[in-house]
Amino acid sequence: MEGVGEEEMEGVDHLAHERNKSEFDVDAMKIVWAGSPHAFDVSDRISKLVASDPGFRKDNRSTLSRKELFKNTLRKAAYAWKTIVDLRLSEEEAAKLRFYVDEPAFTDLHWGMFIPAIKGQGTEEQQQKWLPLAYKMQIIGCYAQTELGHGSNVQGLETTATFDSQTDEFIIHSPTLTSSKWWPGGLGKVATHAIAYARLIVGGREHGVHGFIVQLRSLEDHSPLLGITVGDIGMKFGNGAYNTMDNGVLQFDHVRIPRNQMLMRVSQVTCEGKYKQSDVPRQLVYGTMVYVRQTIVADASCALSRAVCIATRYSAVRRQFGSQNGGPETQVIDYKTQQSRLFPLLASAYAFRFIGEWLKWLYADVTQRLQANDFSTLPEAHACTAGLKSLTTTATADGIEECRKLCGGHGYLCSSGLPELFAVYVPACTYEGDNTVLLLQVARFLMKTVSQLGSRLSSKKPVGTIAYMTRVEHLMQCRCGVQRGFAELSADLVEAAVAHCQLIVVSKFIEKLQQEIPGKGVKQQLEVLCNIYALFLLHKHQGDFLSTGCITPKHAALANDELRSLYSQVRPNAIALVDAFNYTDHYLGSILGCYDGNVYPKLYEAAWKDPLNESVVPDGYHLYIRPLLKQEIRTARL
Numbered sequence: 101m102e103g104v105g106e107e108e109m110e111g112v113d114h115l116a117h118e119r120n121k122s123e124f125d126v127d128a129m130k131i132v133w134a135g136s137p138h139a140f141d142v143s144d145r146i147s148k149l150v151a152s153d154p155g156f157r158k159d160n161r162s163t164l165s166r167k168e169l170f171k172n173t174l175r176k177a178a179y180a181w182k183t184i185v186d187l188r189l190s191e192e193e194a195a196k197l198r199f200y201v202d203e204p205a206f207t208d209l210h211w212g213m214f215i216p217a218i219k220g221q222g223t224e225e226q227q228q229k230w231l232p233l234a235y236k237m238q239i240i241g242c243y244a245q246t247e248l249g250h251g252s253n254v255q256g257l258e259t260t261a262t263f264d265s266q267t268d269e270f271i272i273h274s275p276t277l278t279s280s281k282w283w284p285g286g287l288g289k290v291a292t293h294a295i296a297y298a299r300l301i302v303g304g305r306e307h308g309v310h311g312f313i314v315q316l317r318s319l320e321d322h323s324p325l326l327g328i329t330v331g332d333i334g335m336k337f338g339n340g341a342y343n344t345m346d347n348g349v350l351q352f353d354h355v356r357i358p359r360n361q362m363l364m365r366v367s368q369v370t371c372e373g374k375y376k377q378s379d380v381p382r383q384l385v386y387g388t389m390v391y392v393r394q395t396i397v398a399d400a401s402c403a404l405s406r407a408v409c410i411a412t413r414y415s416a417v418r419r420q421f422g423s424q425n426g427g428p429e430t431q432v433i434d435y436k437t438q439q440s441r442l443f444p445l446l447a448s449a450y451a452f453r454f455i456g457e458w459l460k461w462l463y464a465d466v467t468q469r470l471q472a473n474d475f476s477t478l479p480e481a482h483a484c485t486a487g488l489k490s491l492t493t494t495a496t497a498d499g500i501e502e503c504r505k506l507c508g509g510h511g512y513l514c515s516s517g518l519p520e521l522f523a524v525y526v527p528a529c530t531y532e533g534d535n536t537v538l539l540l541q542v543a544r545f546l547m548k549t550v551s552q553l554g555s556r557l558s559s560k561k562p563v564g565t566i567a568y569m570t571r572v573e574h575l576m577q578c579r580c581g582v583q584r585g586f587a588e589l590s591a592d593l594v595e596a597a598v599a600h601c602q603l604i605v606v607s608k609f610i611e612k613l614q615q616e617i618p619g620k621g622v623k624q625q626l627e628v629l630c631n632i633y634a635l636f637l638l639h640k641h642q643g644d645f646l647s648t649g650c651i652t653p654k655h656a657a658l659a660n661d662e663l664r665s666l667y668s669q670v671r672p673n674a675i676a677l678v679d680a681f682n683y684t685d686h687y688l689g690s691i692l693g694c695y696d697g698n699v700y701p702k703l704y705e706a707a708w709k710d711p712l713n714e715s716v717v718p719d720g721y722h723l724y725i726r727p728l729l730k731q732e733i734r735t736a737r738l
C-alpha cells in the first residue's frame with residue numbers, strides 16, 4: 101500500500117520483539133494450559149478447522165437484525181452438526197467444535213443440560229430410551245426449571261405434575277401466570293422436548309419438585325403440541341451477544357405425559373400411585389446444576405483468558421507519551437498502573453484454569469461415589485461448585501470490563517471483541533444460580549462445618565495458605581460468635597464464603613505447582629503467577645488479613661513491594677503467556693488482540709465496512725439535516 105511504513109505492513113509480526121523476550125518454553129505452556137498433549141492436539145486442530153471454514157464466520161453479527169441473527173445461528177448449528185457427522189468427530193472433538201464456533205445457541209442447553217439431566221436423574225431404562233435420540237439430535241432438548249415468578253427458589257416453583265392413576269399419566273399444568281416457564285435456553289423457538297421441573301402431586305399429596313420429560317413440539321412440522329404455548333422472551337442485554345439464543349416462555353394447559361416420563365432415579369411413582377423415595381438425598385434432583393456449575397468455572401478461565409489476551413497484546417502494541425528526542429512513545433504495558441490492573445487478571449486466568457481442572461476431578465469423584473451410594477462428599481461438592489462458580493464468574497465479568505478499559509477508546513469498538521465478550525459472558529453471574537444466593541449456600545456449609553469441627557475449618561491446606569485459612573476462620577468466628585440469626589449476618593457470612601473460595605483457589609494453584617510440570621521455565625512462570633494471584637488478593641483484602649493478626653502492616657507493605665517485583669518478572673513474558681492460550685484470531689474476534697499486532701490498518705479498514713459508510717451522505721440528510729443547515733425549519737412547528 102502506498103505510504104505504508106514497515107510498521108504497518110501486513111504479514112509482519114509486530115509483536116516479534118515481545119515474543120523474543122520470553123524466558124520459557126511457550127509450546128510446553130500451551131500443553132499445561134490445554135491440560136495434556138492430547139487435549140492440546142484436539143483443541144489446536146479443531147480451533148483451526150473452525151477458523152478456516154467460512155461457514156463459521158462471525159465478524160458480521162453486529163450488523164444483523166434479531167431474526168437474521170437467529171436464523172444465522174440456526175444455520176451455523178446445523179452446519180456444525182453436519183461437520184461433526186461428515187468428519188466423524190468424537191464427542192470430545194464435537195464439544196470443542198461447538199466451543200470454538202463461539203455462539204450461544206440451543207445446542208448449549210441440549211448438550212450441556214438436557215442430556216446431563218437424563219444421565220444424572222433418569223433410570224437405566226429412561227437413559228436407554230431417550231439418550232440415543234438426543235445424541236443423534238433426533239430430538240432437541242432444553243432445561244425448563246426457572247419460572248416467571250421463581251428462579252433461585254427452586255422449591256417455590258409452581259408448575260404442577262399431578263398423577264392420574266386412571267390413565268397412568270402425569271398432568272403437567274401452569275396454574276398461574278408466574279408459573280410460566282421463563283428463561284430456558286433453546287425453549288423459545290427450537291426445542292422439541294424439555295426437562296420440565298414441577299411440583300409432584302400424587303393422591304392429593306405434594307412431594308416437592310421433580311423433573312419430567314415433556315414433548316413440546318411436533319417432530320413432523322415443529323408446531324407446538326396441544327396444551328403447549330411457547331415463544332421467545334424478547335431481546336436481551338447487548339445487540340448481538342446472547343440474542344442468538346432463544347430463551348423462551350412456556351405454559352402448560354393440562355398436558356398429559358406417560359408416567360415413565362418422570363425422571364425416576366431419585367424418586368419413583370408406581371402405577372398404583374405410590375410415591376417411593378429412593379434412599380438417596382433428594383438434592384440429587386439438583387445434580388444437573390452442580391454439573392453445569394463446574395463446567396462454568398472452566399468456562400470462566402476461557403472467557404477471562406480471551407479478554408486478557410486481547411488487552412495484553414494491545415497494551416504491547418499501544419504507545420502513548422514518553423517519546424525521548426523524537427523516539428518511539430512508551431508501550432502502555434510498561435506503565436506500572438497498566439501492569440497492576442492487567443497482570444492480576446492474567447494470573448487469575450491461570451488460577452481459574454487450574455481450579456476448573458480440580459473441580460472437574462471433584463465432580464467426577466462425587467459422581468463415582470454416588471454410584472456406590474456414598475453421599476459423604478455431596479455437601480462439599482455442592483458448596484465448592486456453588487462457591488467457585490460464584491467467585492470465578494464475578495471475577496471474570498469484572499475482569500472482562502477491566503480489560504475493555506485497559507484498551508482505552510478502541511476497547512469500546514465492537515471490532516475489539518470486548519463489548520460482545522462482556523455482553524455474552526455477564527449473565528454467567530446469574531444463570532445456574534445467582535452468585536449471592538450461591539454464596540449463601542457456601543456460608544451455610546461453613547456454619548455447619550464450624551459447628552461440627554470447631555474453629556479449624558480444615559488443616560488440609562498447603563503451608564503457604566495459612567494466612568488465607570486464618571482469614572476465613574477469623575471471619576467465621578466474628579460472625580458465628582455473635583448470637584444473631586443467619587439472615588441478620590448473611591451479608592457478612594457471604595464475605596467469609598468468598599474468602600473460603602479464594603483460599604481454595606490459592607491452595608489448588610499451590611498444589612498444581614507441586615506436580616511435575618515439564619518445559620524450560622514453565623514452572624517458574626506459573627510460580628510467579630501464583631504469587632501474583634495470592635499477593636494481589638492479600639493486598640486487596642488486607643484489612644481482613646491484618647485483623648487476623650497473622651500479618652502485620654509491615655508484612656502488607658512487603659507484599660505490595662513483592663507484587664511490583666513480580667509484575668516486572670511477568671513483563672518480558674506477558675505476550676508469551678497469552679500466546680500459550682493458543683487462540684486463533686477467529687476465536688478471539690478482536691482486531692486489538694490479533695496475533696501479529698498489526699492493529700491500526702485493521703481498525704481503519706474495518707471502519708469502512710460499517711453499513712453506515714455505504715454512502716458518503718447518510719440517509720436522512722435531505723429530510724432532516726439539510727433543512728436544519730438551511731434554517732428552513734425556523735417556522736416549522738417542532
Ligand SMILES: CC/C=C\C/C=C\C/C=C\C/C=C\CCCCC(=O)SCCNC(=O)CCNC(=O)[C@H](O)C(C)(C)COP(=O)(O)OP(=O)(O)OC[C@H]1O[C@@H](n2cnc3c(N)ncnc32)[C@H](O)[C@@H]1OP(=O)(O)O
Nearest residue numbers: 208209212251252253254255383386395399482531532533
Ligand atoms: C449449558 C451449559 C453448557 C456448558 C457449560 C459451559 C459453559 C457455560 C456456558 C454457557 C451456559 C449456557 C447457558 C446457561 C445455562 C443456565 C441454565 C440455568 O440457569 S438452569 C437454572 C439454574 N437455577 C439455579 O441454579 C437455582 C438456584 N437455586 C438452588 O439451587 C436452590 O434453590 C438452593 C438455593 C440451593 C436452595 O435449595 P433448597 O430450597 O432445596 O433448600 P436449602 O437451601 O434448604 O438446601 C437444602 C439442603 O440441600 C443442600 N443442597 C442444596 N442444593 C444442593 C445441590 N445442588 N447439591 C447438593 N446439595 C444441595 C443444601 O446444602 C442443604 O443441605 P443441608 O444444609 O440441609 O445439609
Ligand SMILES: Cc1cc2nc3c(=O)[nH]c(=O)nc-3n(C[C@H](O)[C@H](O)[C@H](O)COP(=O)(O)OP(=O)(O)OC[C@H]3O[C@@H](n4cnc5c(N)ncnc54)[C@H](O)[C@@H]3O)c2cc1C
Nearest residue numbers: 243245246250251252283284285527530531532533534536
Ligand atoms: C442468560 C440466561 C440464561 C438462562 N438459562 C436458563 C435455562 O436454560 N434454564 C433455566 O431453568 N433457567 C435459566 N435461566 C434462569 C436463571 O437460572 C435464573 O435467572 C437464576 O437462577 C436467578 O434466579 P432469579 O432470576 O429468580 O433471580 P432472583 O432470585 O429473583 O434474584 C434477584 C435478586 O434477589 C436476590 N436474592 C434472591 N434470593 C435471595 C436470598 N435468599 N437471600 C438474599 N438475596 C436473595 C438475588 O441475590 C438477586 O440479587 C437463565 C437466565 C439467564 C439470565
